[in-house]
Amino acid sequence: MxxxxxxxxxxxxxxxxxxxxxxxxxxxxxxxxxxxxxxxxxxxxxxxxxxxxxxxxxxxxxxxxxxxxxxxxxxxVLDPQALTELCPDFMERGFPTEGEVKEEEVWLFTSDRGGFKFPVLPPFLHNHGNHIVSLSKMxxxxxxxxxxxxxxxxxxxxxxxxxxxxxxxxxxxxxxxxxxxxxxxxxxxxxxxxxxxxxxxxxxxxxxxxxxxxxxxxxxxxxxxxxxxxxxxxSNPQAYEMGVKEIWEVPEGQVPDGFVLHSTGFPQPDGESGGSFVYKMGGNKLAVGFVVSLDTKDPFVDAHLLLQKFKKHPRIASLIQGGKMLQYGGKALAIGGWSSxxxxxxxxxxxxxxxxxxxxxxxxxxxxxxxxxxxxxxxxxxxxxxxxxxxxxxxxxxxxxxxxxxxxxxxxxSRNFHAIVEEGLTPKAGLELGISMFTSGWVPGGTKTMHVDAHMTQTTEAYYGKKGMKLSDIDLGIKFDGKRAIQKLDDVYASGTMHDEHQPGHLKIVKGDHVCATCWDEKGAPCTIFCPAQVYEMHPDASGKVDKVAIAFSNCVHCKTCDIKCPEENVIWTPPEGGGGPKYTFC
Ligand SMILES: Cc1cc2nc3c(=O)[nH]c(=O)nc-3n(C[C@H](O)[C@H](O)[C@H](O)COP(=O)(O)OP(=O)(O)OC[C@H]3O[C@@H](n4cnc5c(N)ncnc54)[C@H](O)[C@@H]3O)c2cc1C
Ligand code: SF4
Ligand code: SF4
CATH class of the missing domain: 3.50.50.60 (FAD/NAD(P)-binding domain)
Structure with a gap:
């Protein structure tokens, strides 16, 4: 053990x-x-x-x-069923709702400019009557x-x-x-x-x-x-997504109250599962977020980068234009459901x-x-x-x-949902989703198997065709302007994250630094990319070698992604001294 x-x-x-x-x-x-x-x-x-x-x-x-x-x-967006059972008069007791959902859009973005709005909402994305909330306030x-x-x-x-x-x-x-x-x-x-x-x-x-x-x-x-x-x-292993979001303050009247948008597609490549959300909050605030499956085959999956690209799409750019980013955060999300x-x-x-x-x-x-x-x-x-x-x-x-x-x-x-879409919204996935909507989740073949472990250990060689790819080998396809496209460390600053730096680091490299050195050579050290707070950095010597990964643990937003996604299972996230971490107020 x-x-x-x-x-x-x-x-x-x-x-x-x-x-x-x-x-x-x-x-x-x-x-x-x-x-x-x-x-x-x-x-x-x-x-x-x-x-x-x-x-x-x-x-x-x-x-x-x-x-x-x-x-x-x-x-x-909160489905108030359990809250109503707990406290039927929650509104009278000052429940901090950001508004009831009144207007909904679901999009398939086909490129950085294209896409279409679904003429009919998929039943599982009906949100009318639900409450938009800040979990922190709630x-x-x-x-x-x-x-x-x-x-x-x-x-x-x-x-x-x-x-x-x-x-x-x-x-x-x-x-x-x-x-x-x-x-x-x-x-x-x-x-x-x-x-x-x-x-x-x-x-x-x-x-x-x-x-x-x-x-x-x-x-x-x-x-x-x-x-x-x-x-x-x-019947299945635990499965996770990683979600990041920014809270924006936008000009009054730009986005109607109770507005909710979900999308899939751009900026994710085919074969990957995830999507976006935009929720109108009180005080002209907007929650703009992106979630991506951590068992996606891309070892370099970076939810923060996807969010920055997502904001370029004209539909999203029109919602945040003239606005200001106020707060940022990130967290994993357990998505296995019933079968996990x-x-x-x-x-x-x-x-x-x-x-x-x-x-x-x-x-x-x-x-x-x-x-x-x-x-x-x-x-x-x-x-x-x-x-x-x-x-x-x-x-x-x-x-x-x-x-x-x-x-x-x-x-x-919804027991088969993640297994159906684990490789994206393929035609087969679309068909199975359609069937499962009319059969209380059943699909031909019974409870489907997820391929979490096989996907999680995917190498850059298998995915990008090059062993030991580095971040610098990838065209990120974005220019950070500090206004709409925000660099990770600037976003982290907006999460209010702080730890007393004079304590034992809470991110434990459990198999040894040599595993990280080999990971850098062969797998491009994915933690330096997927961490939404840029906690992990590699500082190679003149020959390109490293002997360990540098860990700026004080930036950690406690999202747990490294504990889940390190392909060598080399990280255990442990709680730091109580009190350290992000300081969310609108998230
Ligand atoms: C990006 C994103 C978008 C989402 N959108 C929605 C949505 O629109 N609607 C919805 O219903 N759900 C949504 N979810 C999922 C939802 O947030 C979670 O299902 C929900 O918060 C789970 O509640 P919980 O009480 O189980 O855990 P959490 O909300 O995660 O709370 C756990 C608490 O335990 C504390 N804690 C952890 N370990 C320790 C420890 N060892 N000692 C002391 N304290 C500890 C943590 O600091 C935290 O405060 C979303 C999740 C993400 C990440
Ligand atoms: S922590 Fe994991 S992902 Fe990061 S370098 Fe070490 S082995 Fe690779
Ligand atoms: S160090 Fe790990 S837990 Fe902390 S923000 Fe980065 S990925 Fe998340």
Missing amino acids: RDFSTQSARPDVEREDLDFDVLFVGAGPSNLAGLWRLLDSIEAHNKKPGVKKLEGLTIGLIEKGDEIGDHAFSGA VRWMAAQIEAREVPGVDVMLLPGFAGINVLWADQPDGTKKVVGVQTADKGVNPDGSPKNNFEPGNNLRAKVTVFGEGPRGHLSRELEAVLGLQASA MPKLAFAGGMLVGDSAQMVNAARLKGIHLGMKAGLVAADTILEALVADDFSDQRLMGYSRAYMASWAGTELYK
């Missing part, structure tokens, strides 16, 4: 134990919905006559961002609603600035392991691992049940997989949201599916608290209920 700890989790330090009944890891919409629902359920349970009361409970939530919302990043609002609650008998601790670094385990009588909480990262550690004057050891947060909602490619979820093999029951979902529950723990691949890639939507997971998980946790039973069997009730809910049905119907 790989070592998932970091230099900042010093083994020789005494740590304080803090006890929780329930611990949520990650303040995304999935876990916040879960925590909120759990408070409602405990309150309702305790009001019932004749039941065993739940009292003296402590529920905690940790989040690696300095504040809840700092690291929240999405498109986003989770801040959810956290504020939770903080304002007072449920007798329950203490709630929201703990931003704390990153979970290791899973805490205990042995069970039958020799298997159960989760008993998480350890948080140490703070105040020098780059060499020695303590600074302000050293604060991380704590052991012990819990009867821990809910992992870390988003895509969670660091602790990786450890869960390594110990428990949760993916074994899935790991086992959702195990002794002492549960997985929710993107950490469990709960995204409908056809609709580019995961927020409502993750929130529904939070709601269903909370219902099972209530039963577990009443029964004082946190076993695998008890917690698997969550998995059964989730799969039987509307969210399970939605994921089931």
Whole structure:
């Protein structure tokens, strides 16, 4: 098993134990919905006559961002189904909507100038009645609603600035392991691992049940997989896209309120899967984004570059003209869906949201599916608290209920989507998509197989016809003018990303620098291209050789792409000291 700890989790330090009944890891919409629902359920349970009361409970939530919302990043158009179940009067409670969707366009861009608008919207891209949101604002609002609650008998601790670094385990009588909480990262550690004057050891947060909602490619979820093999029951591997977006402020009246645009095609070459989105937000802001599949065959796939090219298309240029870019960000997105979902529950723990691949890639939507997971998980946790039973069997009730809910049905119907389009919108893919729309997702041959691993390890030789291609060998086809086409580092500046540079680097090269040196020679070091924040750089000597990759970890926007896409599986992303990272406010 790989070592998932970091230099900042010093083994020789005494740590304080803090006890929780329930611990949520990650303040995304999935876990916040879960925590909120759990408070409602405990309150309702305790009001019932004749039941065993739940009292003296402590529920905690940790989040690696300095504040809840700092690291929240999405498109986003929200399907409000789960939110309505959680809080039917969400609008009266000041939900921060950016507007209801009123006007929709779907385009196939055939070139940098050409394309056509679909005369009829594909059913899965119908968004009328959905809400355009900033996920960052939305989770801040959810956290504020939770903080304002007072449920007798329950203490709630929201703990931003704390990153979970290791899973805490205990042995069970039958020799298997159960989760008993998480350890948080140490703070105040020098780059060499020695303590600074302000050293604060991380704590052991012990819990009867821990809910992992870390988003895509969670660091602790990786450890869960390594110990428990949760993916074994899935028919496909986990699959990811990478998304970047810029928030623009555009002249008043230029884009109508409630406007939503999706497109496919240019600037992606044939054979690749991905697409764009443009969402009108309040205050004349516009979210302009591009997502691309990380198992595309192009080892140099660069979502940031695609976004810059995309803005050149006349339809998009007309929307942003005269505007100003305000904020930038990037994040991976779990797109495997139903056939890539790991086992959702195990002794002492549960997985929710993107950490469990709960995204409908056809609709580019995961927020409502993750929130529904939070709601269903909370219902099972209530039963577990009443029964004082946190076993695998008890917690698997969550998995059964989730799969039987509307969210399970939605994921089931889109189960073949990624496998169908993994090589782009080919005629065969078009036909299969058409069939699957009328057959609740069925296509001839049954559940399709994805080719994630084969595509991910594609070499430049296979794709570009040249071994050891370098970025400089490619015509990027764009001139960066700093206004519409923005250089990566200027965009990163607009993400507000900061880390204390005097700490151990959180991007671990696990197989050694020599692997990077060979990768540069033979594969052109793809991390220097696909990273949306230009964290990785190669500085070759006069003979063109390198001995290691230079890592400017302080620019990292925590998107997890390198952890997923490095063709040598040479990178493990670990949480830095809590608090570092992007500072999203509109994303
Ligand atoms: C470009 C893009 C566009 C998208 N568009 C849409 C859309 O229009 N509509 C839609 O419904 N969905 C959309 N999605 C998907 C949606 O954003 C996700 O499905 C959703 O955010 C998942 O929620 P989550 O709670 O599971 O995880 P996340 O929202 O990823 O939240 C996880 C949280 O956990 C924290 N965390 C992670 N690890 C740790 C740790 N070890 N310790 C402490 N904290 C930790 C993170 O900082 C983060 O705050 C989009 C995604 C992307 C990337
Ligand atoms: S980190 Fe991965 S992609 Fe980057 S140079 Fe090393 S092996 Fe290659
Ligand atoms: S270093 Fe990795 S996680 Fe950080 S921004 Fe780059 S690709 Fe994303």
